[in-house]
Structures are given as C-alpha cells and as structure tokens.
Amino acid sequence: MKIKIIDVADPLWLETLIKLRHDIYHLPEYSLLEANRIQAVPEAIIISDHDKIFFIPYLLRSCDIGINGELTIGQIFDIISPYGYSGILLSETAMQSVDFLNLAIQQLKEVLKSRKICSAFLRLHPILNQKLSDIFTSEICQVNGNTVSINLKLSEAEIWQQTKPEHRNKINRCKRRGFQAKIVNFKHNIDNFMAIYEETMDRVGASKYFYFDDNYFRQLSLLEELIHLCIVEQDNQIACVGLFTECSGIVQYHLGGTKSDFLKEAPSKLMFDYVRFWAKEHGNEVLHLGGGVGSAEDNLYRFKAGFSQQRHPFSTMRLITDEDNYYHLVNLQAKYLNIHPEQLLKSEFFPAYRASH
Numbered sequence: 001m002k003i004k005i006i007d008v009a010d011p012l013w014l015e016t017l018i019k020l021r022h023d024i025y026h027l028p029e030y031s032l033l034e035a036n037r038i039q040a041v042p043e044a045i046i047i048s049d050h051d052k053i054f055f056i057p058y059l060l061r062s063c064d065i066g067i068n069g070e071l072t073i074g075q076i077f078d079i080i081s082p083y084g085y086s087g088i089l090l091s092e093t094a095m096q097s098v099d100f101l102n103l104a105i106q107q108l109k110e111v112l113k114s115r116k117i118c119s120a121f122l123r124l125h126p127i128l129n130q131k132l133s134d135i136f137t138s139e140i141c142q143v144n145g146n147t148v149s150i151n152l153k154l155s156e157a158e159i160w161q162q163t164k165p166e167h168r169n170k171i172n173r174c175k176r177r178g179f180q181a182k183i184v185n186f187k188h189n190i191d192n193f194m195a196i197y198e199e200t201m202d203r204v205g206a207s208k209y210f211y212f213d214d215n216y217f218r219q220l221s222l223l224e225e226l227i228h229l230c231i232v233e234q235d236n237q238i239a240c241v242g243l244f245t246e247c248s249g250i251v252q253y254h255l256g257g258t259k260s261d262f263l264k265e266a267p268s269k270l271m272f273d274y275v276r277f278w279a280k281e282h283g284n285e286v287l288h289l290g291g292g293v294g295s296a297e298d299n300l301y302r303f304k305a306g307f308s309q310q311r312h313p314f315s316t317m318r319l320i321t322d323e324d325n326y327y328h329l330v331n332l333q334a335k336y337l338n339i340h341p342e343q344l345l346k347s348e349f350f351p352a353y354r355a356s357h
Contacts, residue, residue, distance in 0.1 A: 025086035034082035052094040087124035118325040126312035145295030164306040174270040181274035186229040187221040200257030232267040239267040249285040329353035
C-alpha cells in the first residue's frame with residue numbers, strides 16, 4: 001500500500017482525478033481558493049494499492065492560536081474539507097473492497113497523527129460517497145440528514161410531475177408576470193451577484209461562515225468553464241441570482257440569493273426550474289440542490305424538496321487521530337469558556353475544541 005501527501009502544484013493531483021469521477025470540490029484550484037479564504041494549507045492524500053485508489057483533498061489548519069488566543073504546547077493541527085462536498089474519491093475496485101477501505105482509514109489516521117494532526121472533519125459527497133455510510137461504523141461516518149437532487153435522466157414531463165403543485169403555480173405565475181431566467185457570464189456579473197447574495201445573507205441572519213469576500217468570487221470566476229451564473233430578471237431588474245457548478249455530469253447549486261423587493265414572487269423557483277432543464281440539455285445526470293442549514297429539515301430544505309423526490313444521505317467523517325492532543329485542546333477550550341470539558345464533548349460540534357459555547 002502506497003501513501004503520498006501532495007500539494008496543489010503536484011501534477012499527481014490532476015493525474016489522479018483523471019482516473020476517478022470527481023466534482024469541482026476535488027480540483028486543486030478549488031482547494032487553493034478555499035485555503036486562501038480560511039488561511040489554511042491545501043493538500044491531498046493518496047492511498048493506493050494497485051488499481052485501488054483512495055483520495056482526499058483537505059485543508060490543513062493550525063490549532064496553536066485558533067483556540068481563542070490560548071497558545072498550546074507545540075504545533076498541533078487539524079484538517080477539514082473545503083466548503084461544499086468533497087469527501088473521499090474512490091476507484092471502482094476500492095469501493096468494492098471493504099478490507100482496503102478499512103485499512104486505508106487506519107493508514108490515514110496513522111499518517112495524520114505522525115504529522116501532529118489531531119482530528120479530521122470531512123463532509124462526504126452525497127452522490128459519490130452515498131454508500132460509505134453502509135460500510136463504515138457510525139463512530140467514523142455519521143449520517144447528518146438528507147439532501148435533495150433532481151434526476152436529469154427522467155423525461156422533462158417526469159421532472160415537472162415531481163415538482164410540488166405550489167412550486168409549479170409560482171413558476172407559471174413568474175412566467176406570466178414577465179420574469180425571465182438565463183445563464184450569464186459570472187466574471188462579468190460578479191458585482192451584481194455579490195450585492196444580492198450579501199443582501200440575502202443579511203436578511204436571513206446568516207453566520208460569518210456564509211459570507212465570502214470579493215477576492216473569493218474573483219478567484220472562483222477563473223474556473224469559468226465549470227461555473228455558471230443564473231439570473232432571473234423582470235423589466236431589466238435582477239430579482240434573484242444563483243451560482244451553479246458543473247463537473248462530471250453533476251451540477252451543484254453553490255450559492256445564491258433573492259432581492260428583498262421580489263421575495264413575494266419567489267423568482268428562485270423559476271431559476272431552479274430553468275437550470276434543471278438547462279443542465280439536462282447539456283447532458284448532465286443530476287442537479288444537486290443540497291439540504292437545509294446545518295443539515296436540518298428546515299424551510300430551506302422543504303423549499304428544495306419541492307423540486308424532486310430524489311434524496312441522498314448527507315454524511316460526515318469525524319476522526320480523532322491523536323487523542324492526547326485532541327483532549328488537550330478540549331480542556332484548553334473548556335477552561336477558556338469556563339465550562340466542564342464534558343459539555344464540549346457532548347455537543348454535536350466537531351472538533352469539540354472549536355466549539356464556541
């Protein structure tokens with residue numbers, strides 16, 4: 001079994017992706033973009049045994065200053081997935097070998113520990129990783145909720161039939177009122193997108209995690225063949241916007257928003273209706289809409305569920321790779337928050353030492 005850690009400049013990264021069905025989240029350019037956003041180091045690990053391949057892109061973060069200003073003893077790190085659904089990429093033969101997968105996880109933990117990486121939090125890909133929750137124990141792989149996708153292999157009539165009547169009514173009403181959806185060049189419309197996206201985040205009281213700066217969107221626009229901006233207009237006024245990615249037959253809803261003035265008309269329903277048929281026409285297999293905030297079956301989830309009956313389990317992989325350092329950091333954070341360490345360990349948040357209350 002071979003193990004190699006690579007950086008974004010290593011040609012092996014792209015050479016490996018050519019062999020595996022992947023999404024935009026697995027690209028070195030996307031990892032670099034995310035690393036710049038959160039001040040981390042983008043890396044990937046490849047574990048292989050002949051034609052069995054296990055590949056994970058991740059962001060390496062320092063824990064030394066991150067624990068609310070408390071300096072830890074020596075350098076300690078953790079890793080996290082880039083924003084979105086990267087998870088683990090596996091070759092067909094790797095997917096069919098439970099022994100290889102279990103051994104790969106064991107090797108992963110050992111390699112990370114040897115580099116003073118105490119934990120790993122990986123968001124698995126709902127489509128490419130949907131069978132992993134059946135293979136790994138719930139201690140390693142935790143199902144957090146469901147996501148919604150539209151099966152683009154269905155006929156247009158079947159896709160429309162799966163749409164809830166309330167959504168269909170709103171879509172038809174938008175069309176009657178002169179709303180029009182179209183795909184436009186993202187690079188030329190970044191400012192319009194940002195203004196509406198930030199207005200939406202402010203309106204819903206989103207956490208800082210969901211805000212992205214100008215530099216992030218400018219870098220994202222460099223992936224222009226894989227990034228598509230859909231806008232819905234009425235009388236030359238943009239009512240809503242949505243960023244979509246396209247890779248390996250998978251279209252993902254990335255980010256979006258609606259102007260407050262147009263909320264009653266629900267133009268985003270027309271947007272998703274337009275994009276699903278656009279994606280189908282371009283030969284894609286699935287449009288993945290995602291789930292609710294924090295995997296909850298909230299209003300956002302119910303909105304997305306109105307477009308399709310297809311669901312996927314959304315799972316996360318949570319590994320404690322160095323127990324001594326992990327619990328050392330938990331104790332430090334608990335001391336800082338003036339609570340018992342057990343409170344942090346019982347919370348849903350992982351890694352527990354990054355919980356803020």
